[in-house]
Amino acid sequence: MPQEKPDLRSLSEPVRFKRALTLVLMTLVLPGSAQIVAGSKRAGRWAWRVIAGLIAVVVFLVLLSLVWRSGTINLMARPGTLRIVQILLVLLAIGWAALFVDAYRLGQPLTLERNHRLTTSILDAVLVFTVVGALIYGSVIVNAQRDFVASVFGSGQKSKAExxxxxxxxLGGDSGADRIGTRPDSITLASIDADTGRTVLIGLPRNMAKVPFPAGTAMAERFPEGFTWKNCAANCLLNGVYMYGAEHKNLFPGDPNPGVTATRQAVEAITGLKVNYYVLIDLAGFRDLLNAVGGITLDVGKRVPIGGGSSPVKGYIEAGENQHLDGYHALWFARSREGSTDYERMTRQKCVMSAMLNQLSPQTVLTKFQGIAAASKQVVQTDIPAGDLGTFTDLALDAKKLPVSSFSAVPPLIRTGDPDFALIRTKVAEAVGRSEALDKGDSGGDGKTSSTPRSSASKPTSSSTKKTMKPSSSPSKPTNDVDDVASICKA
Structure with a gap:
């Protein structure tokens, strides 16, 4: 038998009004409850089943993230998964809107006085637009995430931890239609512990000469004595390797990024470390990325010129503590050459990297994701596969709790015109060893590892995280050993 509509005319006007408002608000709190009470119980039960299913999925993902965070992130970051979430959000918005409209109908607004009918109509419309708008906005965010993952992260081969x-x-390169990464302005190798996320930043000056290549590679055969002026036409320095590789694709048959591959090979030979992945950043576009996250806060040890070189100095970033820099000023802080050495610039760049790592919170990423994703698509090029996104996100969350160590292959220890590559590899190994010893309980500071297994590594609390960075007043003379970046920047 079909359910008969209750006759509300026997109820007083205030009671009918309260009933209409209650049905609408019930739909906000528990979709389908208005139908269970006053409408189609079948529709209400279906709404409850959908809600129960969604809650079960969320609870499952939360529990999974507690035991396997990287795997959960990998699952949720897949473009296919994100597409399903986007469709579900749109369907949920349509279904919830339909329940609101039905709840309004069940309140029989035509039986209400004009003012009460208007109030009920306005409330229902506001709730529909608020709830549906939030869900549609959520679907837009998910679509931006899907587009970002598909655009920036490819389906390349996974590389195992070495x-x-x-x-x-x-790699940081100047912008331009045909210049991105052509001559990397910044070359840093981030060595990340696969268990703890503790990171060592290894800075390599762009003007390093005679760089070697791994044995057996085409570049090693072409340059058996290193990348020198004897067998190189122009810009025979580390930052010229990219251009040489890009201009001699025949040495890298079938390679879509020969310039990156050549630079990767040089860095491997210099440091003695296998390079798993690369990230190439357009430094000019980096400004937009910093603006998207709201800028960074730094302690500036001494004034840094804006401009200079072939163009006039346009101003200065003045010295001072807790200075909030937007993308424009943060970029000049990292790349300014006027009145400073390349080695000082390398230190400032590490300060910016460390500040971003420490200050970029999950809340910032969530609330400003569209801007971040839009900027990143124009700024970042990488071969990190989408399947490893969760792994590196997980490591980044761990790394936020730990100080970042650093080694720079710069004078006086290393003469960039005639580098001692054996010494560089030794110092890199010492830097990595000392970093690992911090997690293994070996505080001897000699770079030797202890017998404590990696899995027993202890993680310092977030109280060790440095929030602001200050470049040293004389950063062109870094220490010869591994340093905490916060100490270099004088946090």
């Missing part, structure tokens, strides 16, 4: 570490080559 001796318990991921080594990611960070």
């Amino acid at each position: 001796k318990g570490r991921y080594n990611v080559l960070l």
Whole structure:
């Protein structure tokens, strides 16, 4: 038998009004409850089943993230998964809107006085637009995430951690239609512990000469004595390797990024570490990325010129503590050459990297994701596969709790015109060893590892995280040993 509509005319006007408002608000709190009470119980039960299913999925993902965070992130970051979430959000918005409209109908607004009918109509409309708008906005965010993952992260081959570490080559190049990464302005190898996320930043000056290449590679055969002026036409320095590789694709048949591959090979030979992945950043576009996250806060040890070189100095970033820099000023802080050495610039760049790592919170990423994703698509090029996104996100969350160590192959220890590559490899190994010893309980500071297994590594609390960075007043003279970046920047 079909359910008969209750006759509400026998109820007083205030009671009918309260009933209409209650049905609408019930739909906000528990979708389908209005139908269970006053409408189609079948529709209400279906709404409850959908809600129960969604809650079960969320609870499952939360529990899974507690035991396997990286795997959960990998699952949720897949473009296919994100597409399903996007469709579900849209369907949920349509279904919830339909329940609101039905709840309004069940309140029989035509039986209400004009003012009460208007109030009920306005409330229902506001709730529909609020709830549906939030869900549609959520679907837009998910679509931006899907587009970002598909655009930036490819389906490349996964690279296993080498001796318990991921080594990611960070290249910063000037912008331009045909110049991105052509002559990397910044070359840093981030060596990341695969268990703890503790990171060592290895800075390589762009003007390093005579760089070698791994035995057996085409570049090693072409340059058996290193990348020198004897067998190189122009810009025979480390930052010229990219251009040479890009201009001699025949040495890298079938390679879509020969310039990156040549630079990767040089860095491997210099440091003695296998490079798992690379990230190439357009430094000019980096400004937009910093603006998207709201800028960074730094302690500036001495004034840094804006401009200079072939163009006039346009101003200065003045010295001072807790200075909030937008993308424009943070970029000049990292790249300014006027009145400073390349080695000082390398230190400032590490300060910016460390500040971003420490200050970029999950809340910032969530609330400003569209801007971050839009900027990143124009700024970042990488061969990290989408399947490893969760792994590196997980490591980044761990790394936020730990100080970042650093080694720079710069004078006076290393003469960039005639480098001692054996010494560089020794110092890199010492830097990595000392970093690992911090997690293994070996505080001897000699770089030797203890017998404590990696899995027993202790993680310092977030109280050790440095929030602001200050460049040293004389950063062109870094220490010869591994340093905490916060100490270099005088946090």
